[in-house]
Amino acid sequence: GFAAVDTAPTYGNETDVGRSLDAHAFLICKVPHKAYVAADVTKAIKDSLRRLGRTRCQLLLLHWPKNAIENGTLREVWEAMEAAVDRGEAGTLGVCNFTVAALEFLRSLGVRIPPAVNQVERHPLLPNWELLDYCAGRGIVLQAHTPLGQGHPRLLAHAAVTKAAAASGLTPAQVCLQWNLRHGVAVAPKCSSARHAAEALSAAAPQAGGGEAEA
Numbered sequence: 235g236f237a238a239v240d241t242a243p244t245y246g247n248e249t250d251v252g253r254s255l256d257a258h259a260f261l262i263c264k265v266p267h268k269a270y271v272a273a274d275v276t277k278a279i280k281d282s283l284r285r286l287g288r289t290r291c292q293l294l295l296l297h298w299p300k301n302a303i304e305n306g307t308l309r310e311v312w313e314a315m316e317a318a319v320d321r322g323e324a325g326t327l328g329v330c331n332f333t334v335a336a337l338e339f340l341r342s343l344g345v346r347i348p349p350a351v352n353q354v355e356r357h358p359l360l361p362n363w364e365l366l367d368y369c370a371g372r373g374i375v376l377q378a379h380t381p382l383g384q385g386h387p388r389l390l391a392h393a394a395v396t397k398a399a400a401a402s403g404l405t406p407a408q409v410c411l412q413w414n415l416r417h418g419v420a421v422a423p424k425c426s427s428a429r430h431a432a433e434a435l436s437a438a439a440p441q442a443g444g445g446e447a448e449a
Contacts, residue, residue, distance in 0.1 A: 235435045238262055240379070240422045242297060243282055252286035263291040264330065265315060267298035270307050275314035279323055294324035295353060299336040309343045316347050326350045330379070334368045355380040356419060357410050359389050366417065377420040382407050408437035
């Protein structure tokens with residue numbers, strides 16, 4: 235029932251995820267931060283696809299900007315990712331954890347394939363309003379990873395969240411997911427159990443959160 239499956243070599247589970255993937259699943263792969271020269275990027279992409287049992291991912295993200303920017307190799311890394319698109323190994327490209335400044339720097343390089351997605355941590359305690367506006371104005375989809383703040387009580391037990399949950403009939407986790415969805419932000423929640431998966435899917439359903447209360 236999920237629209238996409240988000241993966242990364244640093245999660246250490248690509249082989250297991252690959253065994254369970256539907257043949258038609260929308261697959262998100264990532265280039266790890268330690269791959270900041272072209273040869274390492276190309277190898278990382280091929281290794282991830284091999285572990286996942288796929289020849290192609292629909293979306294390829296650069297997991298972190300820090301190493302590539304600090305080593306002056308962001309253009310090289312991005313061109314290696316563009317080459318993966320040319321080879322048919324990726325449908326399109328995006329980034330993770332990029333600030334407005336990092337996105338502007340990537341843009342200044344005059345890349346051939348601009349990022350379609352920026353995946354960052356976002357929830358009511360970390361709203362990233364400036365980044366949301368920047369991405370919206372440039373046709374970049376903002377996707378929230380860690381939309382539940384790693385389940386921290388500071389977020390899920392926050393008075394505004396619990397008030398919205400009581401008014402809407404949603405769980406606190408579903409309120410946080412709906413908060414992003416209602417801002418037009420895609421979500422990539424971690425689902426460590428069948429119950430968590432069902433809760434997340436229910437939050438994304440059109441009928442969820444019929445009340446007016448919002449966090």
